[in-house]
Amino acid sequence: xxxxxxxxxxxxxxxxxxxxxxxxxxxxxxxxxxxxxxxxxxxxxxxxxxxxxxxxxxxxxxxxxxxxxxxxxxxxxxxxxxxxxxxxxxxxxxxxxxxxxxxxxxxxxxxxxxxxxxxxxxxxxxxxxxxxxxxxxxxxxxxxxxxxxxxxxxxxxxxxxxxxxxxxxxxxxxxx
Amino acid sequence: xxxxxxxxxxxxxxxxxxxxxxxxxxxxxxxxxxxxxxxxxxxxxxxxxxxxxxxxxxxxxxxxxxxxxxxxxxxxxxxxxxxxxxxxxxxxxxxxxxxxxxxxxxxxxxxxxxxxxxxxxxxxxxxxxxxxxxxxxxxxxxxxxxxxxxxxxxxxxxxxxxxxxxxxxxxxxxxxxxxxxxxxxxxxxxxxxxxxxxxxxxxxxxxxxxxxxxxxxxxxxxxxxxxxxxxxxxxxxxxxxxxxxxxxxxxxxxxxxxxxxxxxxxxxxxxxxxxxxxxxxxxxxxxxxxxxxxxxxxxxxxxxxxxxxxxxxxxxxxxxxxxxxxxxxxxxxxxxxxxxxxxxxxxxxxxxxxxxxxxxxxxxxxxxxxxxxxxxxxxxxxxxxxxxxxxxxxxxxxxxxxxxxx
Numbered sequence: 001x002x003x004x005x006x007x008x009x010x011x012x013x014x015x016x017x018x019x020x021x022x023x024x025x026x027x028x029x030x031x032x033x034x035x036x037x038x039x040x041x042x043x044x045x046x047x048x049x050x051x052x053x054x055x056x057x058x059x060x061x062x063x064x065x066x067x068x069x070x071x072x073x074x075x076x077x078x079x080x081x082x083x084x085x086x087x088x089x090x091x092x093x094x095x096x097x098x099x100x101x102x103x104x105x106x107x108x109x110x111x112x113x114x115x116x117x118x119x120x121x122x123x124x125x126x127x128x129x130x131x132x133x134x135x136x137x138x139x140x141x142x143x144x145x146x147x148x149x150x151x152x153x154x155x156x157x158x159x160x161x162x163x164x165x166x167x168x169x170x171x172x173x174x175x176x
Numbered sequence: 177x178x179x180x181x182x183x184x185x186x187x188x189x190x191x192x193x194x195x196x197x198x199x200x201x202x203x204x205x206x207x208x209x210x211x212x213x214x215x216x217x218x219x220x221x222x223x224x225x226x227x228x229x230x231x232x233x234x235x236x237x238x239x240x241x242x243x244x245x246x247x248x249x250x251x252x253x254x255x256x257x258x259x260x261x262x263x264x265x266x267x268x269x270x271x272x273x274x275x276x277x278x279x280x281x282x283x284x285x286x287x288x289x290x291x292x293x294x295x296x297x298x299x300x301x302x303x304x305x306x307x308x309x310x311x312x313x314x315x316x317x318x319x320x321x322x323x324x325x326x327x328x329x330x331x332x333x334x335x336x337x338x339x340x341x342x343x344x345x346x347x348x349x350x351x352x353x354x355x356x357x358x359x360x361x362x363x364x365x366x367x368x369x370x371x372x373x374x375x376x377x378x379x380x381x382x383x384x385x386x387x388x389x390x391x392x393x394x395x396x397x398x399x400x401x402x403x404x405x406x407x408x409x410x411x412x413x414x415x416x417x418x419x420x421x422x423x424x425x426x427x428x429x430x431x432x433x434x435x436x437x438x439x440x441x442x443x444x445x446x447x448x449x450x451x452x453x454x455x456x457x458x459x460x461x462x463x464x465x466x467x468x469x470x471x472x473x474x475x476x477x478x479x480x481x482x483x484x485x486x487x488x489x490x491x492x493x494x495x496x497x498x499x500x501x502x503x504x505x506x507x508x509x510x511x512x513x514x515x516x517x518x519x520x521x522x523x524x525x526x527x528x529x530x531x532x533x534x535x536x537x538x539x540x541x542x543x544x545x546x547x548x549x550x551x552x553x554x555x556x557x558x559x560x561x562x563x564x565x566x567x568x569x570x571x572x573x574x575x576x577x578x579x580x581x582x
Binding site: 030033034036037038040041042044047052066067070071074078079080081082083084085087088089090091092093096097100139140142 | 185186189190193194197198200201204205210211214215217218219222225226229230299300301302303304310311312338346348352353354435436
């Protein structure tokens with residue numbers, strides 16, 4: 001797998017070969033983190049959006065490399081941990097697993113379809129929330145509420161936003 | 177072995193990365209210490225971008241307001257808002273002082289005492305978690321911020337400094353589940369521990385069920401936690417329920433009712449007293465009535481006359497009439513005085529004046545020598561005559577009695 005002239009090989013499967021410019025891997029996660037720390041300040045209603053998670057899912061799905069996916073998830077998760085009050089590693093572990101599984105799905109399935117993207121965003125949001133809830137209870141001895149109704153609702157909203165975001169991010173990759 | 181690792185390369189890397197993060201997590205939880213260096217890197221990396229975004233937002237909003245929508249009003253509005261904020265703080269301080277000492281003394285104490293030293297900071301971001309109750313401000317350790325310092329607004333407490341980085345500080349909001357502070361009710365009888373719940377409402381815990389707390393009552397910082405100086409408003413009680421073993425008291429945090437933009441970090445706290453009663457229940461001072469223009473008050477010898485109510489004036493008139501007739505008040509030997517011809521100058525109720533008084537018929541003649549009997553016509557008599565003539569006129573015109581009476 002070769003990475004030349006600032007472009008990264010995206011696809012390892014039989015699908016069309018797509019490349020992301022290198023800066024996308026830095027700027028998009030950074031913007032997602034900034035969104036997460038800045039936008040809810042003025043629009044608290046948007047605090048349900050897990051923009052870093054959506055970016056991890058998208059980059060992992062399109063990267064189709066399990067190692068790349070888990071590393072992307074780990075780095076974004078640790079950055080998110082650093083800006084939260086929780087111990088480092090909580091978001092990191094969750095997003096590492098999300099990145100790994102999303103990349104695994106991307107290897108085996110065609111993830112260009114909007115409906116599949118909606119479904120995957122919803123599922124990975126639920127997976128992330130449940131895993132985070134379990135880790136809070138098991139590792140930090142906290143007693144968070146099992147608010148599955150909110151998770152289902154926010155999962156659906158995140159999926160809708162995610163599908164739109166993925167459509168926009170698709171424009172950043174060059175097909176060749 | 178090598179072939180095994182090659183075959184399961186992805187899974188091996190996944191397990192290694194997960195294991196490394198578990199190790200990182202375990203070290204933090206076990207030692208109850210943070211891996212500060214990673215946070216410093218991230219905060220230092222993100223803060224400049226957040227500042228730029230805030231600058232762009234503030235700049236564009238300011239431009240639109242200043243040059244397009246409100247050319248001059250915005251500056252005035254900001255000045256007034258700052259002034260209101262300062263006055264609110266001054267007001268809290270003055271109210272506390274005035275409730276503990278005399279006005280002059282309190283002013284002297286106020287002038288002599290230095291209030292809490294604060295450092296202004298702007299909120300530049302929130303915590304990264306979707307349920308995070310932390311915010312970041314643009315004042316860090318280089319400006320003297322330290323971990324554990326209290327953060328307030330003129331409306332009330334906001335939270336405390338969770339971590340101070342060189343360029344920014346992390347503030348734990350009062351609504352976070354990990355937040356706690358000592359609080360006391362306004363009358364000082366109920367003490368408890370304020371605890372965040374992760375929701376907009378916070379809980380006052382450890383209040384015995386026999387204590388009386390009312391909805392609408394204010395809670396203030398008690399100063400027991402050594403973080404918040406005593407006397408800062410915390411919030412108002414929204415609900416009270418008896419539960420075992422303590423009361424369940426929920427508060428609205430006054431400092432978080434609006435969007436947080438600017439906060440004050442208390443670098444040197446000064447404890448203050450708590451106002452004993454709410455503002456709405458304080459006694460209201462009522463000024464004396466304005467002097468009657470028709471009858472200037474007779475000045476007392478060598479000075480201004482004391483303020484009099486209408487009842488005082490009426491009593492004075494009747495007393496003067498009685499004395500003019502030689503009546504000695506309080507004595508049974510002098511006969512009853514005749515008050516029928518007293519020309520009162522007090523304003524009368526027109527509705528009452530419209531009804532002919534039974535005690536003072538129009539034919540009543542004031543006694544000779546009665547004060548003001550030879551003066552201008554008594555207001556009551558004049559009103560009565562007007563009423564009579566109006567009634568006759570109305571009856572002649574077929575209109576109901578008093579129909580045109582104003």
